Amino acid sequence: MPSNKDDGGWKKFLWDSEKGELLGRTGGSWFKIFLFYVIFYGCLAGVFVGTIQALLLTLSNYKPTWQDRVAPPGLTHTPRSDKAEVAFNLNDVETYLPYTKALRDFLAKYDDENQRDQMKFEDCGEEPADYKNRGDLESDVGVRKACRFSRTLLGPCSGIEDRDFGFKDGKPCLIVKLNRIVNFRPRPPTSNESIPEEAQPKVQPNVIPLFCTNKKEEDAGKIGEIKYHGISGGFPLQYYPYYGKLLHPQYLQPLVALQFTNLTLNTELRIECKVFGDNIDYSDKDRYQGRFDIKIQINSL
Structure with missing residues (x-):
């Protein structure tokens, strides 16, 4: 119940x-x-x-409202590994094949046939020039043309004639670029006060100079000659500013190719590369802010 x-x-x-x-x-x-x-x-x-x-x-479709967390600019290189190390054996193709493949893949978009469209690309000269002003970000100009950058400017590091980018001969190439930052205009150095004496000859108008040297004192004399290929061996101002993905979808960054022509074999070498400019800073917390260092070891045994 x-x-x-x-x-x-x-x-x-x-x-x-x-x-x-x-x-x-x-x-x-x-x-x-x-x-x-x-x-x-x-x-x-x-x-x-x-x-x-x-x-x-309050937000723009073309430019980040706040960029205070981005310390301009980043300097990076190809090929790039997690440990910032390039090590290979001259007698073993397989040891440097990943590096040459990374370089070919990266430079593919710089092939001349990809830059022929007159509506998307324009010639900006092969000598350093002033900034290429294409209007304000918020203007009604629309999509902007991009400056052509031919792989031939990179000389023996272009991969056109030497598909091994010098690795086979113990003269490896690195391709260096400044990272893209919307509306950023890098300013060349106006004085030599903050520039090492050995890098001062690279300072010239309308170009951001790049200079590489040994990172460790004990490596002095072991690096040998470093050749710089590109437009005046630096980053010319006519490729700036960058207008972002919406307005500048075809944009190609200017490149500098480094070729190490006489590295000491069977030795780990630490090399540091820096760009110099009035609005370029460096940070101990970020090893790619305005500079990078890389270990290179070429074995012949």
Whole structure:
């Protein structure tokens, strides 16, 4: 008998036919509470959507609103490994094959046949020139043309004649670039005060100079000659500023090819490369901010 009463109590709670209540509430009570939550959550959704819309009105489609977390510019190289190390054996093609493949893949977009479209590319000269002004970011100019950069400018490091980029002969190449930053205009150094004496001859108008040397004192004299291939061995200003992916989809960064022509064999060498400019800084916390260092070891045994 008690179980029957309990069963009847649950059934009555679910639906009370005498009072017309479902789960203890009448139809009118359910309608009022449903209406309340519809209005309540509708207002919350309206506030949320309004806040997002107000935020979007303050953002530009073409340039990040805040760039204070990006310390310009980053300097990177190809080929690149996790340990910033290039090591190979002259007598074993397999040891340097990944490096040459990385260089070929990277330079593929710089092939001349990919830069022939007159609507997307223009010639900007093979000598350093001033910034190429293509209008403001927010102007109605639309998509901007990109400067051509021919692989032939990289000389023996272009991969056109030497598919091994010097690795086979113990004269490896590195391709160096400045990372893209929207609307950033690198400024060449105006004085030699902060530039090492050996790098001062590379300073010239309208180009950001690049200079590499031994990182460790004990490696002095073991690096040999480093050849710089590109436009004046640096980063010419006519390739700046960069207008972003929407306005500058075909943009090609200027490149500098480094060729190490006389490295001491069977020795681990630490090499540091830096770019110099009035608005280029370095950080001990970021080894690629305005510079990088790399270990190179060529084995012949």
